[in-house]
Amino acid sequence: MESITIGQTKLTWLKGGVTHLDGGAMFGVVPKPLWSKKYPVNENNQIELRTDPILIEKDGKYLLIETGIGEGKLTEKQRRNYGVTEESELEASLGKLGLTSDDIDYVLMTHLHFDHACGLTKHIDGEEYTSVFKHAKIITSNVEWEEMKHPTIRSRNTYWKENWEAAKNQVHPFENDIEVINGIKMIHTGGHSDGHCIVVIEEERETIIHMADLMPTHAHKNPLWVLAFDDYPMTSIEQKQKWLALAKEKQAWLTFYHDAIYRALKWNDEGEVIESVKREI
Numbered sequence: 001m002e003s004i005t006i007g008q009t010k011l012t013w014l015k016g017g018v019t020h021l022d023g024g025a026m027f028g029v030v031p032k033p034l035w036s037k038k039y040p041v042n043e044n045n046q047i048e049l050r051t052d053p054i055l056i057e058k059d060g061k062y063l064l065i066e067t068g069i070g071e072g073k074l075t076e077k078q079r080r081n082y083g084v085t086e087e088s089e090l091e092a093s094l095g096k097l098g099l100t101s102d103d104i105d106y107v108l109m110t111h112l113h114f115d116h117a118c119g120l121t122k123h124i125d126g127e128e129y130t131s132v133f134k135h136a137k138i139i140t141s142n143v144e145w146e147e148m149k150h151p152t153i154r155s156r157n158t159y160w161k162e163n164w165e166a167a168k169n170q171v172h173p174f175e176n177d178i179e180v181i182n183g184i185k186m187i188h189t190g191g192h193s194d195g196h197c198i199v200v201i202e203e204e205r206e207t208i209i210h211m212a213d214l215m216p217t218h219a220h221k222n223p224l225w226v227l228a229f230d231d232y233p234m235t236s237i238e239q240k241q242k243w244l245a246l247a248k249e250k251q252a253w254l255t256f257y258h259d260a261i262y263r264a265l266k267w268n269d270e271g272e273v274i275e276s277v278k279r280e281i
Contacts (some may be wrong), residue, residue: 020083067119110212144195161220191236
């Protein structure tokens, strides 16, 4: 499992599953001859997208960014449509670190689409659902939480009641921004979804910015390269411009949940990768 440390804060990537989605949808109006130079694509025009949660260890607390696609929650049709080749091994990953799901204090949900939120709950006896992280506070924006409970005609295919009903009493929604623990903030951005958030970690003059689905892979660096899935693409563009400018100013690490190549990286002023943590194949 790959990791990165700044000061006393350690991030470790866990196994949350993998999907393969249409490359055209993932790069919106960008022509394939352009985006395919930046990110591998298969013969079905699909790109590999990890769904790997990030474990944060700081001050004796354990925080999780996202929860993966779960295990046994997708139908055969869904597995086929979303190109799922691996389901989650989240609890096994925690076990390798000497932890269980009961040790997680906070779950930071940048948004609640199925590929981020399926790991919040699991089956009991194949019928009922129960919360996976029974002692955790689940943090997400109030806007996102309300849409999760009351999806629109567009979003109901990704906001599933199976992913929230069993854990609803653990959800702590926030407005605008929140400092979850010292040095770790969630900030509401909108864009990909109306309630989408990013995570910013600061310690000892170092910064990590987790852009979530504003920049799902390193190949989405261009602010104009936004997803066809984005509900508010102009907001995504504005927020990408803002936070990439800050990352450049602070020489910040950028971390990824979906990227099949990089876990984290830094770019220089010329857009060259100067430091990186690559995913181990």
